[in-house]
Amino acid sequence: MDGQPTERAQRLSRAAAQRLSLYLRAVAAWPADGDKIVPSRRIADAVGVSDAQVRRDLAALGHLGQRGIGYDAKELAAAIRAALGIDRGWRAVLVGVGNLGRALLKYQGFRAQGFEIVALFDADPTKVGQVVEGLTVEPAATAAARVAELGAELGVLTVPGTSAPGVADELARGGVRGILNFAPVVLKLPKHVRLVTVDVAIQLEQLAFQVQHGDGDDE
Amino acid sequence: MDGQPTERAQRLSRAAAQRLSLYLRAVAAWPADGDKIVPSRRIADAVGVSDAQVRRDLAALGHLGQRGIGYDAKELAAAIRAALGIDRGWRAVLVGVGNLGRALLKYQGFRAQGFEIVALFDADPTKVGQVVEGLTVEPAATAAARVAELGAELGVLTVPGTSAPGVADELARGGVRGILNFAPVVLKLPKHVRLVTVDVAIQLEQLAFQVQHGDGDDE
Numbered sequence: 001m002d003g004q005p006t007e008r009a010q011r012l013s014r015a016a017a018q019r020l021s022l023y024l025r026a027v028a029a030w031p032a033d034g035d036k037i038v039p040s041r042r043i044a045d046a047v048g049v050s051d052a053q054v055r056r057d058l059a060a061l062g063h064l065g066q067r068g069i070g071y072d073a074k075e076l077a078a079a080i081r082a083a084l085g086i087d088r089g090w091r092a093v094l095v096g097v098g099n100l101g102r103a104l105l106k107y108q109g110f111r112a113q114g115f116e117i118v119a120l121f122d123a124d125p126t127k128v129g130q131v132v133e134g135l136t137v138e139p140a141a142t143a144a145a146r147v148a149e150l151g152a153e154l155g156v157l158t159v160p161g162t163s164a165p166g167v168a169d170e171l172a173r174g175g176v177r178g179i180l181n182f183a184p185v186v187l188k189l190p191k192h193v194r195l196v197t198v199d200v201a202i203q204l205e206q207l208a209f210q211v212q213h214g215d216g217d218d219e
Numbered sequence: 220m221d222g223q224p225t226e227r228a229q230r231l232s233r234a235a236a237q238r239l240s241l242y243l244r245a246v247a248a249w250p251a252d253g254d255k256i257v258p259s260r261r262i263a264d265a266v267g268v269s270d271a272q273v274r275r276d277l278a279a280l281g282h283l284g285q286r287g288i289g290y291d292a293k294e295l296a297a298a299i300r301a302a303l304g305i306d307r308g309w310r311a312v313l314v315g316v317g318n319l320g321r322a323l324l325k326y327q328g329f330r331a332q333g334f335e336i337v338a339l340f341d342a343d344p345t346k347v348g349q350v351v352e353g354l355t356v357e358p359a360a361t362a363a364a365r366v367a368e369l370g371a372e373l374g375v376l377t378v379p380g381t382s383a384p385g386v387a388d389e390l391a392r393g394g395v396r397g398i399l400n401f402a403p404v405v406l407k408l409p410k411h412v413r414l415v416t417v418d419v420a421i422q423l424e425q426l427a428f429q430v431q432h433g434d435g436d437d438e
Contacts, residue, residue, distance in 0.1 A: 022405070048405065153430065156423075194430050201331075210397060
């Protein structure tokens with residue numbers, strides 16, 4: 001790789017980046033029974049987009065694949081990882097060790113993609129000191145200092161909406177560069193801290209919208 | 220309302236529908252201290268999009284608001300609900316009563332938007348019969364029959380990826396029209412069943428992508 005894929009990736013739209021994540025899943029699931037070459041058509045089928053879309057998106061990553069044949073699965077996975085910025089490890093902390101936090105900690109999909117949760121925090125003193133998935137829960141009030149100490153770049157927020165703004169500020173103060181927020185609130189963060197919010201009620205609303213109005217015309 | 224908002228809503232893009240969900244949050248949070256009028260600018264600030272975008276999106280819902288003044292908060296909320304299809308209740312079932320399932324059941328944000336979980340299912344016989352948030356866990360094998368019986372339209376899947384395709388088929392057979400899937404797999408469903416997938420690892424990847432390449436230019 002000559003660095004060009006990364007430069008190009010800076011111009012990827014968010015929608016394209018989302019599709020790349022899905023392509024990566026499809027490529028990783030590609031049967032390793034000797035066939036190293038995955039046709040764009042198979043990726044398209046697995047993800048539910050058009051063949052042309054896949055080829056266009058992957059062309060933006062640089063010179064990959066052979067016309068009319070397909071992509072080397074390993075090479076393609078590496079190129080997508082590089083474009084997304086997950087060709088290296090990311091250290092994250094998680095705040096809020098309730099049911100949702102525990103569910104995320106159990107989920108191995110993170111680790112496979114290079115994300116490591118290195119510390120847990122909770123504001124509830126009865127939870128502090130508990131060991132969850134091999135990590136000891138620390139007091140939420142120490143989060144900023146610990147983030148700095150651990151060099152964690154990402155924070156996962158599984159706290160109630162009322163606590164989320166304060167906790168997010170703490171994490172930003174500690175030096176995280178991105179927050180994955182599960183609280184149903186819109187957070188205001190310093191400009192250099194990126195935010196992705198997963199609001200389950202909004203996802204349900206979107207599903208209802210599609211059921212109500214959808215007619216199978218897309219997706 | 221004369222039915223026109225709904226007709227127009229059919230032409231809403233998914234991106235616009237997502238923004239409407241966010242506007243609805245902002246309008247619902249609008250202080251009720253006598254001021255019933257919410258300026259588009261305040262909605263824009265709360266959601267983090269441009270004023271012009273808000274006005275354009277809301278114009279698509281029909282004749283709402285007064286130029287240069289703002290929108291009646293109650294009327295606007297009702298119009299957005301109608302456009303999204305959540306001006307009525309939705310019955311849903313949940314399959315997979317693990318940590319994630321329990322976290323969702325505790326989350327009151329659903330109910331406030333008209334979504335009611337009416338039955339719980341799990342394949343684990345030791346969980347069947349347990350009462351969780353007021354509902355008794357039923358055997359997963361009975362899901363199709365029960366969905367039909369209860370007239371549930373939506374299914375929430377909080378099962379492992381390996382079980383998700385089979386469970387989704389069952390729910391579709393029972394007659395659900397939409398599935399909210401938390402398993403990290405791409406599900407193939409009959410054309411009339413809509414799908415929204417929440418894949419947390421993908422959200423984390425997107426966050427990493429934004430941290431790596433983002434420069435505060437959007438969001």
